[in-house]
Amino acid sequence: MRKHRAIKKLRKSLPDSPGTRISTLAAYLRNEKSPTIKTLQSSNIIYSPEENIENQLGLAVLEDIKIAISETKLKRTDQARLSMNVLSASVSGNCVKQLRSKLSLAKKLGVPARRISSGFTLRNKISKTISSSQVYTKRKVRTDALSDANKNLIHDFWCSPENSHPTGNKNDVKRVRIGPKKYSSHHVQILEKTQSEVFIDFKNKYPSVKVCQSLFERCKPYFVRAASTKDRVTCCCRYHLEIKYVFKAAMNNLKTCYQNLPSDTQFPVYASVTDMCNATLCNPNENGFHDKKCLDRNCPNCGVKLLNFSNEELKTDDSSENINWECFEYINQNTKHGPKKKLMLVKKNTKPGLMVQYLQKLLGTFPAHNFRAKWQNNQLKHLVTNLPQNHVISVHDYSENYKCKERDELQSSYFQKTEASLHVSLLYRHAILEVDGVESTLEDPYIVTENFFVISEDEKHDQYFTFQVQKYISEYLSSISCHVHTMHEFCDGCSCQYKSRHCLGHLRKSLDELGYNNLIRNFFETSHAKGPQDAAGGLVKNQTDLAIVRGTATIQNAHDLFEFVKSNLSVPKSSHCKRRLFKYTENINRNFRMFYKPIPGIRSVHQVVVDNDHLLIRSLSCYTCNNCLEGNINECENTNIIGTFSPISIVPEIGTVDEDQTDETDIEVPIYELVSKSTIFAVLCDDDEFDYYLLKAQTESYQLQSRETDSWGVSYQPGTNVIKGNYFMQGENPLHFKMIKRKYGLVPSNSCLYICTDVCVRSGEVKLSEDIHQNILKCVEMSTYV
Known part of the structure; x- marks a missing residue:
């Protein structure tokens, strides 16, 4: 009675018009926020809008299946019977079985009930029988198809050392997608042969494996590729490469x-x-x-x-x-x-045995x-990460001269290209609010990286050019109010640019003119100075070449190069570099003298600190201990690894000081003019095994009138000043030499380094004193040819 009264009350409250009554009820049932409507939907009394869409979709799919069955069931072909089996099995599942709707489904699809039953049987056969599952899931292959074992054999043959080798670059990694958010990666390997040669070698080694070349190449691993010109590795270290081969x-x-x-x-x-x-x-x-x-x-x-x-x-x-x-x-x-x-x-x-000895x-x-190579690079990285306040790092490097090109170049211009010098410096400093938009503090340090380029028509890369670059950097840092207490320089060991006795001797004067309190120069190990500075120079030259090819720039000299890069490359796209700065200088000032006396052991020096009128030199740099990082270099914690500092005096050469002196009164006599017959003298050599050669002169210095070849097969052109003599062969003791009497040699007069005045030959043998040996080595260091 209670329900009856409620329904009667509801009926009286509804409008009398049927249309209005329907619209009122429909509007009420569409109110999803009503708790009553939600309860009705959860009780499956009414459907939600989403369920209505799903029901309509189900009816549409069911109707499509019914149409497909009606078009297929009367056909008498194998394909039609297979299609009917697929259709009946697809609509006959556990859901229909649980609802006990087999007859209703058969009536709806217009098929007999036994067709639905056979669909159940076929579905269970496919899903539960192992052999049937393999038939339906595994692709049927040809009888002569390549087996998995042979595929693995071909894969390993492609990767074998006689056919391919890794590039040696840890960044050369090939990556392929094997699934959703799944990838496979492997180091790239370069083929040492052509693909046809690899296939022929495989057939000769495994004649029983029947495979054609196209299928053989399809089995090649994704990380193996043919060699190209970009795979050529340049600027390798001789020591690392040679010991790897041996x-x-x-x-x-x-x-x-x-x-x-x-x-x-x-x-x-x-x-x-x-x-x-x-x-x-x-x-x-x-x-x-x-x-x-x-x-x-x-x-x-x-x-x-x-x-x-x-x-x-x-x-x-x-x-x-x-x-x-x-x-x-x-x-x-x-x-x-x-x-x-x-x-x-x-x-x-x-x-x-000879190989083992080597x-x-x-x-x-x-x-x-x-x-040393790893240590010096790690010191730079550690210093950049822990750079103290008011300290700046500059990494110097001379990039290869840029050869000016044209888009449409004449044949004769190919051999007459104008070159422009390009010096690259990487600057690492603390950020300045007015310049960089952020302030670097002790609590929150922020290091800014800048690329500083100096472009010039002067093609001579010497200590004068380097000093000009140092002045430009100092002027720039002063212009942005960057107060530099200590400048840390990192560079390679090129003697005429950064590491000769003249370069190091001039550091004291550089400290006064540049305005720094301290100046520390660090050197990378031989053949290990490659880094971002090389990439910076290469980027500038590469972008310039692309602009020439595109026709957007014409570069005919160093000034054109400067104008182009300043206009187009000052703002970098990379977040690693804040800005690029460019300076142009037409000529380098060389009107002052920078010549100093030799520094012993200069080749093994990797850190130089200016200390008043002396230089403090050390075999390696140190920035990993707190004392060296804070400037207390005499309290280094790594002395057992890198050694201690040694003081060296800075002594200008006589007649070459920076005072107002003229060279007109100085009379210089070349050392080779002091060589006479039977004189024993040392000459500069280009041999990595020996520091110098020792000869006994047969003649004084003379000029060749015609081409002449000595007993060692070395020829000299007419007009060359030479000295004729006999070489000495160095014994097991580096101070003992024995004359080679039956062969004479010709050496350029300018290669004469040192005259051994207190040495005599006894039975064709010479014994040098340690002092003479050290003096000769100092002359080798002094030579600009080394």
């Missing part, structure tokens, strides 16, 4: 020697050069660094002597077979300017070289 040959020879050794004999086969070097050193300290005396081979407890080689590896007699290996040597090459020595990779075919020689110096 080490690889030595390990291959050791594996071969194992066949002739007793089974119980064990000699280590090292996996890398690093493992072999660690075997010759004492254990590192808690920070992972070796002591300086171990790296310099001055430790009695370690050294190359710890390596154990078999007798087969050490053989040098005729009982052993020759082996092939490679190393770098200076080879005489004929050029348009006459014979010249050039460092080249030479293929050797010698006894294994490997031992390389291991004597390589660990120290490798450590």
Whole structure:
């Protein structure tokens, strides 16, 4: 009765008109915020709008299936029967079975009920039977298809060392997508042959595997690609490259020697050069660094002597077979300017003992070289990260001269290109609010990186050019009110630009003129000065070349280059560089003298600090300890690794000081004019194994009237001033020499370095004193040719 009264009351409250009553009820039922409507929807008494859409979609799908069945069920073909099986199995599932709607579904689709039942059976057969599942899920292949084992064999053959090798660059990684948010990556490998040659080698090695070349190439791994010109690696370090070649040959020879050794004999086969070097050193300290005396081979407890080689590896007699290996040597090459020595990779075919001796020689110096290279680069990174306030870092480098080009170039212009000098400096400093929009503080340091370029028509890269760059940088820092207390310079070890006795001797004057309180110059290890500074110079030249090709720029000289880069490249697109600054100078001022006396051991110096009238030099830089970072260099915590500072006096050469003096009264006599017959003198050499050559003169210096070739095969052009004499061969003791009497040599007169006045020849042998030897080495350091 209660429901009846409520329904009666509701009916009376509704409008009398049927249309109005329907619209009123519909509006009420569409009110989704009403709790009553939500309860009705959850009880499945009425449907929500989403459910209505789903029901309409279900009816539409059901109608489409009914049409497809009606068009297919009367056909008598295999394809039609397969289609009916698929349709009946697709609509016959557990949901229909639970609703007990088999008859209703059959009536709706217009098929007999047994068709729905057969659909149930077929569906269970596919989903539950293993063999049937494989038939339906696995693609049927041809009878002569390539097996998985052969595919793996082809894959491994592509990656084998005789066919491909890694690029050596850790950033060369190939990445492919294998699924949603899933990727596979691998280091890129470069083919050493053409793909056809690889296929032919595979067929010769595995003749039983039947595969065509197109299928063979489709099995190539995604990370293996053909070689191209961009894969050529340049500016490699000789020490790293040479020891890699010799080490690889030595390990291959050791594996071969194992066949002739007793089974119980064990000699280590090292996996890398690093493992072999660690075997010759004492254990590192808690920070992972070796002591300086171990790296310099001055430790009695370690050294190359710890390596154990078999007798087969050490053989040098005729009982052993020759082996092939490679190393770098200076080879005489004929050029348009006459014979010249050039460092080249030479293929050797010698006894294994000679190769082992050469490997031992390389291991004597390589660990120290490798450590210095990594240490110096790490010091720069650490200093940039922990740069103190009022300190600035500048990384200097001369980029290769830019050759001015034209879009439409004449044939004759190809060999007559105008060049522009380009010096690159990376500046790291603390941010200034007025300049950078943010202030760097002790609590929140913010380091700004800037690229500073100096462009000039002057093609001579010397200490004067470098000093001009230093002045431009100092003027720029002053213009932005950057108060510099200490300037840290990092550069390579080029003697005529940054590291000669003249460059270092002039640092004291540079400190006064540049306005810094302290100036510290650091040097990278030989052949390890590549970094962002090279990329910065390459970017400028590359963008200029692209502008010329596009026809948007014409670069005919250094000033055109300056105007273009200043207008187009001052604002970088990368977030790593805040801005690019460009300066142009037409000529470099060289009207003042920068000549100073030699600095002993200058080649091994990697840090120079200006201290009043002295220089403090050290074998390595240090910015990882707090004392050195704060300027307390005499309290360094890493002295056992890098050594201590040594004071060096700055002494100008006589007659070359910066005072107002003229050279008209100075009479300079070339040293070669003091050479007479039977004089023993030292000459500069371009040989990495020796610092100098020693000769006994047969003649004084004279000028050649015609082309002449000496007994060593070296030729000189007419007009060359030469000295004729006999070479001395250096013995096991570097101070003992023996004359080579049967061959005479010609040396350029200008290569004469030092005259040994207190030395005499006895039985064709010469013994130099340590003082004379050191004096000759100082002359080698002084030479501008080194």
